[in-house]
Amino acid sequence: MNWWEETVFYEIYMPSFNDSNQDGIGDFRGITGKIDYLKELGIGGIWLTPYYPSPKVDNGYDISDYFSIDPIYGNWEDFNLFIKKAHDANIRVIVDLVVNHTSDEHTWFIESRSSHNNPKRDWYIWRKQPNNWESFFGGSAWTLDENTKAYYYHSFSEKQVDLNWTHSEVKQAIFEVIDFWIDKGIDGFRLDVINNLSTSCSFKDNPYDEEGKQIHLNDVNQPGILEAIKSIEEHVKKRNSSLFTVGEISSDRLDLIEQYAGPDLLDVTFNFNFGSLEKLDIDEMFLQLKQMKETYQENRYPTLFFGSHDMPRFWNRLASKDLRVYQLLAALLLTSRGVPFIYYGDELGTGDFVPHSLEEIKDIQAINRYHDEKNKNKTDQAALLEANKVNRDRSRASIQWWDKKQDHSWIGFAKKNPDEKQIFQWFKQLLALRKKYYRAIYDYQILNKENDLIYYQLGKVVVLLNFGKKTKLDNKWGNLDMLLSNGKVQVSNEQIIITDKTTWIGKVRV
Template sequence: MIFSALHTVAQENTWWKETVFYQIYMPSYADSQGDGYGDFNGITGKLDYLKELGITGIWLTPFLRSPKVDNGYDVADYYAVDPTYGTLDDFKNFLHEAHKRDIKVIMDMVVNHTSTECEWFKEAQKSKDNPYRDYYIWQDKPNNWESFFGGTAWQLDETTNQYYYHKFDVTMADLNWSNPKVVAEVEKVLRFWLSLGVDGFRFDVINFLTTNGILQDNPIKNGSQEHLYDINQPGVKAALKQLKAVVNSYPNRFTVGEIGSDKVEVLKQYQSPEMMDVVFNFNFGSIAEFSAQKIFSELHSMEQQMESYPTLFFGSHDMPRMMNRLANGNPDKAMALAALMLTARGVPFVYYGEEIGMHNILANSYDEIVDIQGKTHYKLAIAEEKTENEALTIANSHNRDKSRSPMQWNGSASAGFTTGRPWISVNKGYSSNNVALQEQDKNSMLARYKALIALRNSQPVLQYGSYKNLDFKDDRITFTRSYNGRDITVIINFGNDYKVTLPAKSKILSGSINLKPNSFILYTTGE
């Protein structure tokens, strides 16, 4: 199967097309205070590590003041750094130090909902005629819409005897995006952080905004609710254009949208210079189990259908780790997937710990579950009279803690993440798999990641090159990218042993012509 001459139009040089992003899950990266949670001073202390790794962009998960029912995706104050992570001055120092090292920083921005601890909501609760009442969505009688965390999406507030709407946890009330005052508040928030120097935003569940109010009941399909009228509402695109206009009023900023879909035909609707620069391609990144054919098909689908660059990733805080989900614990397979992510056409996002091959953790009891989604599904299962073991199995299938364990820095207590008690379990294998050990091994996964990232950073063809071909045969993904008269060919072999025949005057950049299963080669022509 061969596809040729895809996206041959000239590419505009833009910093984010050159960037290798690295996602930092705030509570799990580096703790400088000994309280068991990561913080800005801890992350600042690791910037030299990230610089040496070759990272040129950081995505920070939420760090604004929050009760952290959902680890910061429930914002209580959009203008304050949560004390767990430090102070606003600590953030400013981190940002300054990152920029000194030529590392851009984008921050998670959650504007679909707020915490019920937010002052807006506290005011809205007081009375039906409170000025903040219409910041949220209230009904005398709820419809059938369900929460994405399980159960009804409506909660009765006894003060006014009305129900408020929450797509997620009951403590996370949805904002009313049909209210111009809400839009103005969010625009003000964006300007605050842009003025401080952040380089852009990752907009959380941005196609979930309730822009057109409460519509008809969602249909039931195969016994489950189909989220048809509560997401992708008609006014969402107009709302995104308003947000993007604010971002575009500051030079050289970037937006990435989390769109709640794994369908390219849905994702592509929200990517444009007037909406999101890129969207997270869950069709590619969240594949549930390994299939070379599936990965190739999604790669080709993105190339054919996306208006601009796709995003390339295989891990995040919302899915099991790549090492377990796709590589089945095989470091070579994980490296082959990393090679694809870092050499294909798109914007790569490395999830923290992937560079050393971190594994999932698993909860062995309800008490070990931290994730609100996992807890909710456990309680729902118990309410349905499941046994505790059955409930735990169900909970773990939804539990997002798997990929959130502390970064494994060394073999000391708590993997060198903290001197205190970690907020979540450390992976039990940390003593034999950590940064300090891998830094001493020139053949380690960390060393191989550094080499791959260095290649991408030094080769404009891997940043801007269009595909001359994109081929799949015998579980091998092959493509040639071309830019300014230079070609780089990449062959990633998920199949059997294969010997590559190089064209004349080729130069190998990485790998060998004798491809073992789960190996790769990069070579260049047109010097």
């Protein structure tokens, strides 16, 4: 069995996790200082968001040097110590690989833009005239470069320039990046917006939907994308077959997400169909669970997450600040079939941070939206309200680890949960339970829903998640021993009575 099939991962948003030197920015020494904490929680893998040198127009997802550490996060000694401490604690480390684009300040792009004849000219995508493709951050995806009077393509910010994946030298250059980090001792990669790789040069205009919104038909999932991903995967696995790859596929369509993983392809992909539901909808959640059960069988796994640096905290978004609902969701996250990812702070019930002015906003997507709204003659307050709807800062604020008020953070401080100790214990118990009873190989023997009670059985473990009112369920299992619960549940041989908003996890007695 692959190690990652039995691992619960923990996403660390680099600048916000833990600041060791009080300069307001999280760093490697800060993470190293929390290894014991993560071990106590039961984490087996850390995903680090980008820590490379970067102008940070998109918080590090705009890399200007693939072979270094941004000094604000520490030096090589700090990095090596972190890897060592993590490995000593049996925690593996995967790092973010951002290869759809580089920063415009990367030397590759500085060379590329310098002249039509530069050897790196075609490492990026240049056109005399733009097509209608829009950036995912708003506006045209093409920017005119005055120097050579040509347009370069950027599917995100104009400072994040798309690499040309039809060029063999680009692929080789990225392979060197991959080798470099494998040699540094990392255990795998999280591949950023990997289905956005530009693997075709057809440049057909994108169509629009009925509301006039552009459909990203020709700029993502391009012909050749699976071959490109296969070649990356082959390169990684040739180095070491135990290295893990997880891909971010910018889609919430399970059929599309799923096709990027499999033999010769990525190990797993992020399931936005499940993870990024905008509000709690038990029917929808159950439907997605069913679809995941049908789609992923035998040695194929979905990923499980309710939080990331791109979505609001699930304390607010899904649980609506209800502790019991939050506990139910945590149980679902950590007892269903798949590879779970906890987002830093979720184990403490961290809530959304909401900026009160433009000056407090750090997220480029929200800043762009703010200016768009102002251009429509909206008031500052109205523009702020709209910007905060898409503001990814909400889940990116710094954790306040100490009771003593810290002075400053590059962003605000995350909203502390008064029940954080209880929530931490709940997560810890769930992780311990998963470790003890679950093997990812177990398929669901049962996956069902009655009213607002979702229940399932994996191996000998039976999970009852009652999101609704007090209810009854026929006992299909006979003798059951309780493993973990947070409410009143009566189990007889005929039926199970479970109180409202209650989690109950048990084991079939043999």
